Amino acid sequence: MIRLVPRDQTSAAWQIATPLLAVLATMIAGGLLFAIMGYDPLAAIRTIFWDPLFGPAAGYSRPQLLVKAAPLILIASGLAVGFRAGIWNIGAEGQYIIGGITGAAVALAAYPAEGMWIFPAMVLAGALGGWAWGMIPALLRNWFGASEILVSLMLVYVAQRVAAWMAFGPMKNPEGYGFPGSRNLQQYPAASNPELIAGTGAHWGVVAAAAAVLAIWFLMSRHIRGFHIRAAGLAPRAARFAGVRPETLVAFCLGLSGAFAGMAGLFEVAGPAGQITDKLGTGYGFTAIIVAFLGRLHPVGILLAGLLLALTYIGGELAQLTLQLPAATVQVFQGMLLFFLLGFDLLTRFRIARRIAA
């Protein structure tokens, strides 16, 4: 029989080493998988991890890196705060969708007005929408003790239905010849989220992601609220003793991560996606969970992990095009990454002991 025995001490070096090991193990396991499927493993790995940045078509794919990384980093920054406190928002995807819808609603209501106020108002509305969607599991947990994990996750599917309803109903483009989907905000200058510096992919979402990273670094390491969040995650009773009210913390963490996810949704709708469709959710909210953990819930780690996961998105698409790898490749990769990370994590905290059956 095999048992897990807690280690007396977990080393700081392993804290940094495990994400790197997990990436390495994902490459090896992914390569094996590709080999079994009959692809050249080395070519596949190179296509996914190398070519997007330095390959022949890098000029096109490189800007995509920031486009994909920005929402991941923005959402993961918010999630990491809650995860530190042991408050598990699994439904960032839903908050992302609702944020996109409420933000776009401001633009669609204002259309065709022009004005400097429109875009900031959209960002605010997006954040508020995500915040409100995040407050539903928070209040249900505080009032009735409902698991925020389940409630936030299930609200993702509700949000998807809301997006479909909007795309086919209230927000449908009146000049869209009956096609589902809202007006394209890229063609509405006051409401669009354009590339700020040509060729970089950097839009306002990238700026927001960078600001979010700085903000949570400040919160978690300089502010007493961040201290209380960390204390609550490590020792809830000690946090209560220090004066933390668990209900306040639940509302703060779910609200904050919801607002960040909502903003990310708005930047996407006003920028790369351009419009509200029933396919508004593309999985950023779920992938951001991996980003948060791969980044050790630390701002700098999240920054790096966000870029890496963005790379797997772009590389996966590239591999689809050039090697005809299946579309699910990216998800398989991301899944393996989280699996290996959690596995290695477990082994840094526990060791395996063999027990001789009596």
Place this chain on the structure above:
Amino acid sequence: MTAEAAVFRAEGVGKSYPGVRANDDVSFAVEAGQIHALLGENGAGKSTLVKMIYGLVKPDDGRMTLNGAHHHPADPRAARAAGVAMVFQHFSLFDALTVAENIALGMEYPPPRRELSARIRQVSQDFGLPLNPARRIVTLSAGERQRVEIIRCLLQDPRLLIMDEPTSVLTPQEAELLFATLRKLADRGTAILYISHKLEEIRTHCDRATILRGGKVVDSCDPRAHSARELAAMMVGGEMRPIDRSGRQAGKILLEVKSLSLPAPNAEGTALKSVSLSLRAGEILGIGGVAGNGQEELLAALSGEVRSAPGTILLEDRDLGATPPQARRRAGLLAAPEDRLGHAAVPDFSLTENTLLTAGPRKGLVRKGLIDRAAARAYAEQVIRDFDVRTPGPSTAARALSGGNLQKFVIGREVLQAPRVLVVNQPTWGVDAGAATAVRQSLLDLARGGAGVIVISQDLDELMELSDRFCALNEGRLSDPRPTAGLNLDEIGLMLGGAHGMEVAQI
């Protein structure tokens, strides 16, 4: 078997953990019919030693014999089969099951329920341990729960019975009953290994004492022939510094608790029932009682973790009933909970970070929500220095400190904030004698400076040593305080046990 033949014998037994020699060349013997005390401070190696006897840990070297045969149990099951039984300090019973069901669960081949119940009744009668096999554990007192564990052991008909600090959860009357049982058992030829650091009970009830210090046997004696002071000196390896109670004067009333009632926080908790007390400047009020009678709940109500009705808690005439913890600290009401790791301190936080748990408002470590790290570090260093906390430095994680050192840190963190009133629960629980003296002295010094101190403790000796007035907490009710001077143990026992304790005492 002759009279001097040992039931159990250890010869040169040693055990090392990384960085620690837990036991070194330990030799001693327990004879049939003997109640043999294993005496030592925390960390002296007592628990490692009994874990080896009970098969939980394997010795590195040396040899053990049981009834003349080589004793090297691979696991507790093998140890039990060889005739070793052990009653742990913490019980492993299922609350929702009955006594008989719990005992059956611990047996390899439980007999039919009716037969088992009959045997439980038989054993409990034989040894004067009244226990109804059909009762559910949840309805039993701590003393009765311990009886379940003891009867579970007696059903194995052990040659050697190990008791790990059994009286720490008992009232004095319950403890007397336990010793009567142990004596009966010894008279039938069972060898008993009795672990404790309570010197008086060892002097009164044990035939032989082996004293451990730093993992080694430092002495072996007949405890009845020595004073408690001499035994303590053997234990710590030097004279104990007597505590200084001088220079305190009772001043005006600082803290008043008026008819404080709170529901039980959870299924295992205890409701507080109309608790009232008053505390004067310069005074130490001792609150005794067996754990689980509302101690944690009372501390939580005073620290502010749990709020109470307006007018129930008054600090210098200021109503704090609905005030959250940090505002109470600002007002001068500080607390140090019993559980050091996870309640009084965050195990994974450094000592610097742990100062921020409570010292923010009074020490200016947090300004407008921003943490002043340099100030926090300086305060941690001050606590470490003034309270002689043995640690490499303020960046050390709390979990890396020994129990005694962390306790000194926790008490120091509160005392150095110069509270008006300090409430401490179990200030020296699991702390070695040297550190315990330091902690107690710091509480007396605090009171000398004009603060009021409430000491909640299960250690009667500690309460007698520290407190000016004594009251007992029993099932969430607080008795009227009585001056400590002139109280004797019998009176205290009755206060602690309430009606329940008297019933036990009559058996």
